Amino acid sequence: MVMILEDAVQCYQRYFAAETDAGKREFRDAERWLFGQTEDWIYSFENICACVGINPQYFRAGLSHWQKSTSSEPSAGSRPCRRDRTAAAGPGALTDRRSADFPR
Numbered sequence: 001m002v003m004i005l006e007d008a009v010q011c012y013q014r015y016f017a018a019e020t021d022a023g024k025r026e027f028r029d030a031e032r033w034l035f036g037q038t039e040d041w042i043y044s045f046e047n048i049c050a051c052v053g054i055n056p057q058y059f060r061a062g063l064s065h066w067q068k069s070t071s072s073e074p075s076a077g078s079r080p081c082r083r084d085r086t087a088a089a090g091p092g093a094l095t096d097r098r099s100a101d102f103p104r
Contacts, residue, residue, distance in 0.1 A: 001048045008033055008045070012063065016070060035060060 008030045015027035039046045049056040 001043075001051050004043060005045075005048050005052070005054075009063070013066070016067065034063060 011026050011030035012034060015023040015030070018024045018027055034045055036045060038044050041047070046056050049059060
């Protein structure tokens with residue numbers, strides 16, 4: 001059941017900004033399932049959350065927060081590189097993650 005939930009979240013996030021009809025349809029289907037209020041189907045979002053011990057309202061709030069924060073980010077073409085604060089570099093210092101995470 002967790003895999004069903006995981007698949008829906010992946011579709012919701014992957015196709016959030018889809019431009020193709022197929023991608024938009026995948027997003028709408030995932031959104032409808034995740035935010036629908038039906039409990040009359042054994043594999044409804046509400047029932048799966050109950051089975052795995054997840055609060056559906058809390059989960060939905062997290063998805064809504066993700067959507068709002070993603071909508072306010074700059075487009076991928078203008079997105080700055082990710083940087084992390086590291087204690088080793090001192091308080092407030094920034095290091096470029098790309099050099100540490102990806103071999104050249």
